[in-house]
Amino acid sequence: MSISRPLNHLSIAEAGKALRAGEVTALALTEAALTQIAEVDPEVHAFVLLTTERALADASKADAAFASGVDKGPMQGIPYALKDIYGTAGIRTTAHSNLLRDNVPSEDSVVAAKLAEGGGVLLGKVGTFEFAIGGPSFDLPFPPARNPWNLDHFTGGSSSGSAAAVAAGMMRMTMGSDTGGSIRGPAAFCGTVGLKPTYGRVSRRGVLPLAYSLDHCGPLSWSVEDSALTMQVISGYDPLDPASAKVPVPDFTASLGQDLAGLRIGYTRKFYLENPFLDPEATQALDAAAQQMAALGALVEEVDMPPFEQFDAACRVIMFGEAYAIHETDIKTRPHAYGRYAYQHLISGAVLSAADYVQAQRLRRELTAAVNQGLLGTFDALLAPNALGTAAPFSDFGPDAGRWGGMLTGPFNVTGNPALALPIGFASNGLPLSVQIVGRPFDEVTVLRIGAAYEAVAGVTQQRPQFALQAKAA
Amino acid sequence: MSQPSPLPDTSEIEQRLRNAGIVPPADRAAGTYASAQRLLAVVHWLRQPRTVAAEPSNTFTLASKD
Numbered sequence: 001m002s003i004s005r006p007l008n009h010l011s012i013a014e015a016g017k018a019l020r021a022g023e024v025t026a027l028a029l030t031e032a033a034l035t036q037i038a039e040v041d042p043e044v045h046a047f048v049l050l051t052t053e054r055a056l057a058d059a060s061k062a063d064a065a066f067a068s069g070v071d072k073g074p075m076q077g078i079p080y081a082l083k084d085i086y087g088t089a090g091i092r093t094t095a096h097s098n099l100l101r102d103n104v105p106s107e108d109s110v111v112a113a114k115l116a117e118g119g120g121v122l123l124g125k126v127g128t129f130e131f132a133i134g135g136p137s138f139d140l141p142f143p144p145a146r147n148p149w150n151l152d153h154f155t156g157g158s159s160s161g162s163a164a165a166v167a168a169g170m171m172r173m174t175m176g177s178d179t180g181g182s183i184r185g186p187a188a189f190c191g192t193v194g195l196k197p198t199y200g201r202v203s204r205r206g207v208l209p210l211a212y213s214l215d216h217c218g219p220l221s222w223s224v225e226d227s228a229l230t231m232q233v234i235s236g237y238d239p240l241d242p243a244s245a246k247v248p249v250p251d252f253t254a255s256l257g258q259d260l261a262g263l264r265i266g267y268t269r270k271f272y273l274e275n276p277f278l279d280p281e282a283t284q285a286l287d288a289a290a291q292q293m294a295a296l297g298a299l300v301e302e303v304d305m306p307p308f309e310q311f312d313a314a315c316r317v318i319m320f321g322e323a324y325a326i327h328e329t330d331i332k333t334r335p336h337a338y339g340r341y342a343y344q345h346l347i348s349g350a351v352l353s354a355a356d357y358v359q360a361q362r363l364r365r366e367l368t369a370a371v372n373q374g375l376l377g378t379f380d381a382l383l384a385p386n387a388l389g390t391a392a393p394f395s396d397f398g399p400d401a402g403r404w405g406g407m408l409t410g411p412f413n414v415t416g417n418p419a420l421a422l423p424i425g426f427a428s429n430g431l432p433l434s435v436q437i438v439g440r441p442f443d444e445v446t447v448l449r450i451g452a453a454y455e456a457v458a459g460v461t462q463q464r465p466q467f468a469l470q471a472k473a474a
Numbered sequence: 475m476s477q478p479s480p481l482p483d484t485s486e487i488e489q490r491l492r493n494a495g496i497v498p499p500a501d502r503a504a505g506t507y508a509s510a511q512r513l514l515a516v517v518h519w520l521r522q523p524r525t526v527a528a529e530p531s532n533t534f535t536l537a538s539k540d
Contacts, residue, residue, distance in 0.1 A: 313519035344509040350494040351510045359520035361530035
């Protein structure tokens with residue numbers, strides 16, 4: 001393989017192949033990533049901490065390992081970054097908050113440890129909405145990340161820096177977290193792939209929690225294959241994470257490259273069509289994606305889901321209730337340590353009753369059954385909307401951030417199913433549009449298969465923002 | 475279709491917050507009340523007839539653990 005493309009554009013698989021063939025070094029990949037970061041991040045603000053020395057040391061270790069015939073898997077020598085809620089031993093972990101601006105954990109989160117043990121190259125920590133729930137705030141220790149497709153627009157959240165960094169070509173993969181859509185939302189708005197794995201698939205231990213029963217850890221990446229390879233490294237049972245499931249870890253790449261023949265996909269079209277905020281361009285793109293999947297061999301049928309409002313109510317009551325329980329002491333005693341947006345969201349959990357929370361969990365059981373025993377008892381996967389439109393401009397955010405909505409991701413935090421955000425095109429304003437592929441519990445393999453098959457013919461994920469392509473590293 | 479109940483006004487939200495031991499800082503009160511009101515606007519969806527099996531225990535059917 002001769003490398004004719006910028007090193008920061010190589011997929012994880014392509015870079016891995018070149019590393020193993022001795023055609024490139026981890027140090028060269030890392031330097032290309034650092035150059036791209038230096039070129040574009042002063043405008044994008046994806047990073048809250050760059051760990052250059054650690055990255056160069058990780059790269060040297062990976063090169064030494066390759067030289068001595070040691071191969072720790074697909075992430076060896078590959079640069080990546082972590083959302084700043086992933087605990088990192090000896091490296092500041094702030095949750096983008098004044099409350100934790102000097103917090104330096106003594107241990108790695110499980111995901112950080114697995115990526116390090118797998119030979120990955122940690123470039124640094126990327127920004128988030130404060131405690132994974134705030135908004136695009138300007139009253140925090142670091143500025144909010146900006147959308148690489150249009151810097152006047154926000155990224156979505158909460159994995160804001162994760163999505164911006166991948167979209168701007170700084171690296172192929174970052175880790176995010178998803179409690180109500182915090183991987184899939186920013187992936188949608190920034191035109192990246194984002195996978196919320198099944199609840200219990202990836203350990204959450206050492207990651208700052210937002211809502212215990214809704215939190216998921218997963219990757220955002222340039223391509224579906226990048227996410228599949230990342231999953232190979234970060235998945236697995238963790239007896240010290242109460243939510244972790246003892247299930248076999250499959251080969252997540254096993255079905256990549258297959259067409260969709262024989263698959264039944266339920267298209268949840270009515271789920272969003274009645275939403276008054278739906279952008280007609282999003283509908284057209286979703287319909288076109290459904291047709292493309294049918295052309296790839298899938299049997300695509302329209303299906304009904306329970307009303308979105310039921311999922312939304314269960315998700316919000318559980319999320320705000322659990323989040324308030326986590327932050328109760330600090331929010332009462334140090335209200336101004338929080339930014340305005342996070343404070344407003346977190347404090348609202350205090351007005352819920354115990355009965356509200358219990359009723360939400362009861363409804364959750366019925367909704368989970370309706371999706372899993374109902375729809376996914378018949379269909380192999382669901383095609384669902386992701387966002388109602390494109391990323392809003394920063395100017396839309398006044399003092400009351402909660403007014404902004406537009407995500408349709410929460411249902412699959414309520415049910416725990418794996419859900420993949422997949423770019424499907426661009427609106428007339430030049431901003432990305434996206435869809436969700438939802439699978440049966442622990443069947444990420446089928447979700448990734450569908451995503452990769454669509455991606456291969458649609459070519460959307462190959463497109464990058466112009467200003468990121470013009471940077472020196474590229 | 476669920477029937478929404480009347481939304482609580484600011485004084486009721488203030489009372490709920492006081493019950494929780496919270497008085498929001500003055501510069502954040504308006505946003506706090508708006509956020510709380512939006513949350514309370516959806517709870518009527520939770521109060522519809524449920525099946526006997528709809529209880530919070532083991533909501534997920536996860537694979538067996540040690």
